[in-house]
Amino acid sequence: xxxxxxxxxHLRALSFSINNYIRSPHFSTPNRAPLSYRLFSNASSSSSSSxxxxxxxxxxxxxxxxKDLELTKFASIAETWWDSEGPFKPLxxxxxxxxxxxxxxxxxxxxxxxxxxxxxxxxxxxxVGCGGGILSxxxxxxxxxxxxxxxxxxxxxxxxxxxxxxxxxxxxxxxxTTAEKLVEEDRKFDVVIALEVIEHVANPAEFCKxxxxxxxxxxxxxxxxxxxxxxxxxxxxxAAEYLLHWLPKGTHEWSSFLTPEELVLILQRANxxxxxxxxxxxxxxxxxxxxSDDISVNFIAFGTKNCQ
Amino acid sequence: MPLTxxxxxxxxxxxxxxxxxxxFNKEDPPDPRVSTVTPATIxxxxxxxxxxxxxxxxxxxxxxxxxxxxxxxxxxxxxxQDINKxxxxxxxxxxxxxxxxxxxxxxxxxxxxxxxxxxxSMTLPPxxxxxxxxxxxxxxxxxxxxHLAKLELSDGNSLYTKLVVGADGGKSRVRExxxxxxTGWNYSQNAIICTVEHTVExxxxxxxxxxxxxxxxxxMGDNFSNIVxxxxxxxxxxxxxxxxxxxxxxxxxxLDYGYGPHPTSSLFGSGEMFSWPxxxxxxxxxxxxxxxxKVVKLASExxxxxxxxxxxxxxxxxHVVLIGDAAHTVHPLxxxxxxxxxxxxxxxxxxxxxxxxxxxDIGEVTVLKKYEAERKPANIMMMxxxxxxxxxxxxxxxxxxxLRAAALHGAHFISPLKRSIISYxxxxxxxxxxx
Numbered sequence: 001x002x003x004x005x006x007x008x009x010h011l012r013a014l015s016f017s018i019n020n021y022i023r024s025p026h027f028s029t030p031n032r033a034p035l036s037y038r039l040f041s042n043a044s045s046s047s048s049s050s051x052x053x054x055x056x057x058x059x060x061x062x063x064x065x066x067k068d069l070e071l072t073k074f075a076s077i078a079e080t081w082w083d084s085e086g087p088f089k090p091l092x093x094x095x096x097x098x099x100x101x102x103x104x105x106x107x108x109x110x111x112x113x114x115x116x117x118x119x120x121x122x123x124x125x126x127x128v129g130c131g132g133g134i135l136s137x138x139x140x141x142x143x144x145x146x147x148x149x150x151x152x153x154x155x156x157x158x159x160x161x162x163x164x165x166x167x168x169x170x171x172x173x174x175x176x177t178t179a180e181k182l183v184e185e186d187r188k189f190d191v192v193i194a195l196e197v198i199e200h201v202a203n204p205a206e207f208c209k210x211x212x213x214x215x216x217x218x219x220x221x222x223x224x225x226x227x228x229x230x231x232x233x234x235x236x237x238x239a240a241e242y243l244l245h246w247l248p249k250g251t252h253e254w255s256s257f258l259t260p261e262e263l264v265l266i267l268q269r270a271n272x273x274x275x276x277x278x279x280x281x282x283x284x285x286x287x288x289x290x291x292s293d294d295i296s297v298n299f300i301a302f303g304t305k306n307c308q
Numbered sequence: 309m310p311l312t313x314x315x316x317x318x319x320x321x322x323x324x325x326x327x328x329x330x331x332f333n334k335e336d337p338p339d340p341r342v343s344t345v346t347p348a349t350i351x352x353x354x355x356x357x358x359x360x361x362x363x364x365x366x367x368x369x370x371x372x373x374x375x376x377x378x379x380x381x382x383x384x385x386x387x388x389q390d391i392n393k394x395x396x397x398x399x400x401x402x403x404x405x406x407x408x409x410x411x412x413x414x415x416x417x418x419x420x421x422x423x424x425x426x427x428x429s430m431t432l433p434p435x436x437x438x439x440x441x442x443x444x445x446x447x448x449x450x451x452x453x454x455h456l457a458k459l460e461l462s463d464g465n466s467l468y469t470k471l472v473v474g475a476d477g478g479k480s481r482v483r484e485x486x487x488x489x490x491t492g493w494n495y496s497q498n499a500i501i502c503t504v505e506h507t508v509e510x511x512x513x514x515x516x517x518x519x520x521x522x523x524x525x526x527x528m529g530d531n532f533s534n535i536v537x538x539x540x541x542x543x544x545x546x547x548x549x550x551x552x553x554x555x556x557x558x559x560x561x562x563l564d565y566g567y568g569p570h571p572t573s574s575l576f577g578s579g580e581m582f583s584w585p586x587x588x589x590x591x592x593x594x595x596x597x598x599x600x601x602k603v604v605k606l607a608s609e610x611x612x613x614x615x616x617x618x619x620x621x622x623x624x625x626x627h628v629v630l631i632g633d634a635a636h637t638v639h640p641l642x643x644x645x646x647x648x649x650x651x652x653x654x655x656x657x658x659x660x661x662x663x664x665x666x667x668x669d670i671g672e673v674t675v676l677k678k679y680e681a682e683r684k685p686a687n688i689m690m691m692x693x694x695x696x697x698x699x700x701x702x703x704x705x706x707x708x709x710x711l712r713a714a715a716l717h718g719a720h721f722i723s724p725l726k727r728s729i730i731s732y733x734x735x736x737x738x739x740x741x742x743x
Contacts, residue, residue, distance in 0.1 A: 084672075084673065084674050092674055093674070095666075096662075096663075096666045096668065099666035099667060100665075100666055103665065103666060115310040115311065116310070116311075117310070117311050117312070117313070117314050117664050117665075137667070137669070138666055138667025138668060139667060140667070141664075141667035141668075141669070142666075142667040165455035166455050166669065286681075
């Protein structure tokens with residue numbers, strides 16, 4: 001369970017490359033990949049995402065950062081969340097590794113005892129895009145006060161039913177809502193976690209701003225996603241979806257992936273400083289994931305909200 | 309382990325020894341039911357603080373071993389010095405092992421309850437992937453026991469638990485109730501065990517393969533030794549019933565000149581090939597063949613046990629895990645059975661601690677499968693090797709006898725191989741070769 005975390009030198013190298021990227025003369029050319037335009041243009045970012053009429057108020061609700069197509073993808077396989085051999089098997093297998101990183105970084109940041117069975121006592125954590133509660137339940141078992149939110153109603157229902165089976169997890173608060181709505185309700189959390197979500201949102205920059213708004217000053221924000229690289233195309237799309245059938249085809253869109261540099265930058269703009277980053281590597285012989293310095297495919301970032 | 313201290317443990321065992329504080333009369337001769345624990349098991353015991361209790365009672369370390377057979381074609385001697393260790397193992401009476409573990413539990417601060425009764429039935433909860441979606445958006449009524457396994461005991465108690473560990477031996481009730489399938493076969497052999505006495509102290513473990521099965525003489529300290537003699541069922545009934553003097557004569561015969569000659573000190577001429585000093589040659593390669601100390605008296609009753617090989621095809625299912633003899637039963641010819649079991653126990657406790665560290669539900673199959681992935685291959689390999697030995701030594705056929713002798717010779721004189729074998733049998737090494 002040793003977590004290998006990227007040293008500061010790696011982060012320095014990242015910010016060096018980010019600075020170069022910004023100063024590049026190609027930056028403002030419209031022919032550049034549509035992603036950069038999506039990321040860095042502040043103007044009209046809200047209107048570019050889907051706006052749905054809100055029946056209760058009669059007007060348009062504030063644009064949610066989620067793409068409708070993404071929602072239907074997840075709604076169709078909601079019942080299988082807790083089937084550890086079903087379509088969500090890769091997530092179940094990866095889960096302990098993600099939790100090892102979370103445990104290590106949060107214990108260090110909040111000075112909690114890493115040898116305690118419930119190190120997160122007293123911490124308020126929100127799991128954005130909680131799905132069936134695969135991450136929320138272990139966090140609750142580790143002592144945290146957990147709120148799980150997901151935009152798919154079915155997922156929340158499944159999460160409720162499963163969490164109610166165990167008294168320890170039945171205290172999790174599940175809501176069918178979005179990060180933006182939580183910001184409107186002025187909710188604040190010590191830790192905001194959004195794992196494997198940002199690659200499914202229409203506007204990652206706005207999403208990160210919402211996550212930052214939910215985090216208390218000097219609180220923690222943890223995001224994991226898939227890198228946009230040649231290797232990730234080969235492994236996460238071609239191998240995982242088409243060859244090995246780990247994920248249903250079309251689960252991920254490669255153009256929606258973010259590189260670590262881009263993620264660090266948009267988090268910086270949202271007042272969150274990334275402190276640690278690590279990659280997940282899969283060993284096909286043992287069938288297990290482990291933490292490593294290799295961020296070329298799956299990676300996770302831990303950041304803290306700047307104190308104003 | 310700090311991560312598991314908060315777990316509430318129930319021990320269900322109808323063995324009367326668990327009820328009372330054990331008192332061992334040092335004047336009594338040793339019990340014939342003993343186990344040979346390997347250095348790996350000794351260090352597990354030390355890790356949990358149980359070995360100190362064993363050292364307060366009778367126990368016998370040994371650092372030498374000799375293995376030979378009835379054909380007189382070869383022998384091999386092992387010495388702990390070959391792998392730079394002090395002992396090859398320790399022979400301890402089972403009641404001392406029980407007592408020390410019990411003392412250890414009593415002196416460790418965690419919630420435990422002992423139920424001196426038997427398991428009558430077990431109900432496992434349905435799998436959550438069969439959860440229906442027919443409820444409305446309001447939460448269903450809280451039924452706090454729905455995700456737990458329910459155990460009913462013969463004394464009427466009902467227990468609810470997240471994880472049932474089946475550590476109840478070769479005829480495991482947990483294994484039966486949980487529906488685990490097993491494969492295996494009965495060896496057409498029984499083992500007679502008893503305690504015997506010598507005029508001198510025995511400091512070496514001896515094993516001689518006879519046509520019907522091996523006889524082992526294990527040191528127990530204070531001039532006592534333990535005998536484990538494997539033979540076919542008819543002979544075992546005879547030997548159990550014959551009078552004590554006849555039995556002692558039979559034993560000495562089996563260990564000495566019975567069934568075949570002593571091996572000469574070296575098959576391929578005396579050790580001229582190996583006599584000049586050479587770095588890396590094991591100390592014991594230069595040892596001559598020795599005759600075991602003579603038995604003068606039978607010191608306990610003779611007990612007979614049937615032998616079999618059994619292996620559960622799975623060790624885990626949701627909420628249930630098997631360890632020890634419940635998962636695998638082996639031939640006693642290499643003293644490995646209980647050590648495999650202790651290895652299982654320690655691997656499982658580590659896997660549970662790792663699961664708790666990341667907030668997992670300890671009854672989940674994904675967590676438990678890690679234990680199976682670690683132990684099953686190691687156990688199957690050991691079982692294969694032991695079964696191979698049993699089969700190789702059960703045939704009396706000239707060319708095969710010579711092959712076996714050559715193998716014994718190889719094990720005796722080829723130092724790297726010998727070191728590998730000793731390390732593997734001591735539990736220090738995972739694979740017999742290729743480390």
